[in-house]
Amino acid sequence: MSDYDRFAQKYSEAMGDEGDFHHRVSIDPQVYSIIGNPMGKYIYDIGCGNGYMARKLANEGAKVFASDLSEKLINIAKEKSKGLDIQYRAHDATDFSLYQNNFLDLVVMNMVIHYVKDLDELFAGISRVLKKDGVFVFSTSHFFRPDYPYSEWVEGKINGKKQLFIKVTGYLKPTLTKVISWWDSKTELKIYNRPLGILVNKMSKHGLFTFRVEEPESVGFAKDFPQKLRESHHIPTFIIIGATKK
Numbered sequence: 001m002s003d004y005d006r007f008a009q010k011y012s013e014a015m016g017d018e019g020d021f022h023h024r025v026s027i028d029p030q031v032y033s034i035i036g037n038p039m040g041k042y043i044y045d046i047g048c049g050n051g052y053m054a055r056k057l058a059n060e061g062a063k064v065f066a067s068d069l070s071e072k073l074i075n076i077a078k079e080k081s082k083g084l085d086i087q088y089r090a091h092d093a094t095d096f097s098l099y100q101n102n103f104l105d106l107v108v109m110n111m112v113i114h115y116v117k118d119l120d121e122l123f124a125g126i127s128r129v130l131k132k133d134g135v136f137v138f139s140t141s142h143f144f145r146p147d148y149p150y151s152e153w154v155e156g157k158i159n160g161k162k163q164l165f166i167k168v169t170g171y172l173k174p175t176l177t178k179v180i181s182w183w184d185s186k187t188e189l190k191i192y193n194r195p196l197g198i199l200v201n202k203m204s205k206h207g208l209f210t211f212r213v214e215e216p217e218s219v220g221f222a223k224d225f226p227q228k229l230r231e232s233h234h235i236p237t238f239i240i241i242g243a244t245k246k
């Protein structure tokens with residue numbers, strides 16, 4: 001049983017057909033903007049969850065493949081996708097054995113990469129299945145994300161002016177952290193924290209060259225701080241990266 005199997009129904013309900021608040025407001029607009037017009041494209045959604053993004057892309061004319069480690073989420077996704085031409089499979093993100101060489105226009109991984117242990121295996125697979133000039137887009141928690149054990153929101157002053165800060169430590173050291181899932185308050189999720197340089201340089205090593213980085217400003221966090229501070233912190237919670245296969 002995968003971790004997300006334990007709270008698949010709850011997760012799916014929270015995502016619904018358009019994603020939750022953070023997806024709708026901060027993450028997905030950037031992901032969709034990198035995807036561009038999906039019409040006629042072959043797209044693979046890795047770690048698709050309940051498949052809401054796969055369905056949107058299929059409804060807009062893409063041929064969609066989607067996978068997730070959670071069998072329960074894949075079953076939910078299939079149930080929700082009746083009548084749509086989406087090929088769902090339950091397997092690990094690094095398993096590309098079912099996919100041909102050079103046949104996809106685009107691979108998307110929305111909020112999944114931090115669960116993947118072996119980036120070399122992942123990027124080698126993505127590079128193999130993408131066509132030349134194909135696009136890989138992923139989102140992940142920003143390296144300044146306050147929820148993570150190595151950072152937290154603080155209020156302080158610079159030049160006498162009150163500001164919100166993030167206290168960050170350990171950024172350069174790749175770590176495996178175990179966090180209790182927000183979804184059931186008991187499942188321990190393993191998160192692989194890596195600095196931006198490791199992600200970008202490893203992609204390059206496998207022929208995936210970064211062409212776009214989006215860092216939408218945090219919305220809806222630091223709720224306990226005064227509105228004025230929240231509005232002026234200019235700190236991202238998520239990062240979205242687009243790369244091209246060369």
Ligand SMILES: C[S@@+](CC[C@H](N)C(=O)[O-])C[C@H]1O[C@@H](n2cnc3c(N)ncnc32)[C@H](O)[C@@H]1O
Binds near residue numbers: 069
């Ligand atoms: C935060 S959810 C994101 C789901 C979906 N992309 C979305 O944005 O709603 C993370 C997803 O990654 C899946 N996942 C975790 N580890 C995985 C792995 N090693 N291989 C494939 N999927 C994985 C989980 O089952 C879950 O569906």
